[in-house]
Ligand code: ATP
Ligand code: MG
């Protein structure tokens with residue numbers, strides 16, 4: 239969960255509060271509904287919702303839906319569900335478009351104040367007016383800036399009433415072109431866009447820009463601290479200029495914090511779409527991606543993401559965090575919150591010839607060696623057990639401490655066995671069966687390996703192990719583009735894995751609140767069924783699972799993964 243000490247008690251956000259120590263604090267998380275949220279947005283959500291909560295205030299989820307060209311219905315629900323999944327409850331869900339009437343009136347007011355004009359210039363003209371190619375020539379205003387208030391009102395109403403095609407006219411704020419800040423160079427406030435809007439239908443053919451909308455919506459909603467990322471630093475001036483000029487009743491204060499990204503993660507919508515469309519990944523929620531729906535599907539707990547954000551803290555610098563560091567935090571979180579089970583990825587049967595009296599014994603195995611509150615479960619010992627292919631060698635060697643002919647190994651939570659012989663498939667050369675005997679009287683073996691019993695209580699499953707989707711840490715910079723940097727082995731599939739019988743209880747008790755010590759977030763999906771597969775890694779159930787088939791994703795490896 240969020241750590242208030244590192245997030246709000248000191249540091250950047252504490253200073254922001256000190257600048258304006260008001261109550262109640264009102265904030266907003268304002269995504270544009272034009273794509274799925276990604277890991278960077280988790281920080282924005284934590285900052286805005288967390289800051290309000292810490293100060294006993296409220297945070298709106300505001301859909302910044304002023305561009306009907308890019309926005310789609312599916313994103314609204316996806317965004318809201320991710321906010322809730324992270325454990326936050328919007329005070330209200332609002333839409334910038336709720337304010338279209340009020341924004342329009344404010345635009346007329348701005349015109350009446352002599353602070354906006356309808357302009358007919360094209361992009362080339364604007365560039366010249368703003369100082370030309372290198373911004374080196376003097377800035378100037380076009381003749382439209384001299385139109386009378388009456389003429390501007392008439393033209394603006396004309397824009398509203400459909401008398402202009404897109405780009406034939408737009409409303410510009412009359413700011414201060416002598417200011418060194420480009421955000422003061424008579425920015426666009428309204429443009430003609432002949433597109434129906436998902437909420438207001440065809441009522442409008444003009445739509446307000448971000449620069450016009452955001453500060454006013456913040457003011458209308460009584461936002462006290464408007465927290466955004468540093469690319470908006472220069473926008474602070476235009477933000478304040480507009481709110482001051484139209485004399486809004488509640489003046490919000492904009493402050494900027496650094497963006498978060500993760501190395502090797504592609505977050506741009508266009509690139510993600512290409513990866514999905516060209517089937518490099520299974521979908522927008524593929525566990526190799528860093529959209530929040532992907533991170534959820536992979537099994538990363540929401541509370542672990544908040545822990546990660548807390549650890550990084552909030553400053554004004556943008557940071558690119560190594561994926562290994564992200565995984566380290568997730569691993570640490572899982573280590574104390576999920577039960578342990580045995581999973582065999584690539585099973586080979588071992589027949590224990592003298593299993594005799596032990597056959598059918600119910601072994602009691604704790605779900606966690608560290609946390610007794612998690613309880614224990616029973617595993618039935620069978621004459622045939624499955625072990626992982628990698629734990630057996632046909633030819634023994636001195637530095638090998640697992641199973642080989644004549645060599646003993648321990649079965650976790652059970653007995654010691656010694657291999658006697660094995661059989662191979664002559665065509666594939668693969669070992670098909672190992673024969674063994676019990677060896678409980680001998681020396682304690684160096685290694686204990688995972689195993690599952692060969693009976694109906696063990697469950698077959700498909701296991702997917704993901705590696706980084708890209709070979710380099712900065713695929714954007716790869717020669718030949720990011721698609722040429724794709725790791726061809728980023729998904730390993732084990733179709734015949736077997737998980738022990740304890741899985742059923744692990745599933746029933748998920749998400750193990752007695753271990754997590756918390757219950758925030760939504761924990762109803764398959765991905766909340768998480769466990770540590772001893773000696774293998776951390777796993778969660780995939781959404782491809784059905785009544786008859788278990789599919790598992792590796793969340794993270796047990797130790798830092800050196801290979802890619
Ligand atoms: P993207 O282009 O990656 O979708 P965006 O800036 O368009 O990002 P919005 O949908 O407008 O994203 O985002 C809503 C809020 O999330 C904004 O306040 C934005 O500053 C913040 N945000 C977006 N990306 C990040 C990030 N990487 N780190 C922290 N905050 C972010
Ligand atoms: Mg966005």
Ligand code: MG
Nearest residue numbers: 269270272448
């Ligand atoms: Mg944006």
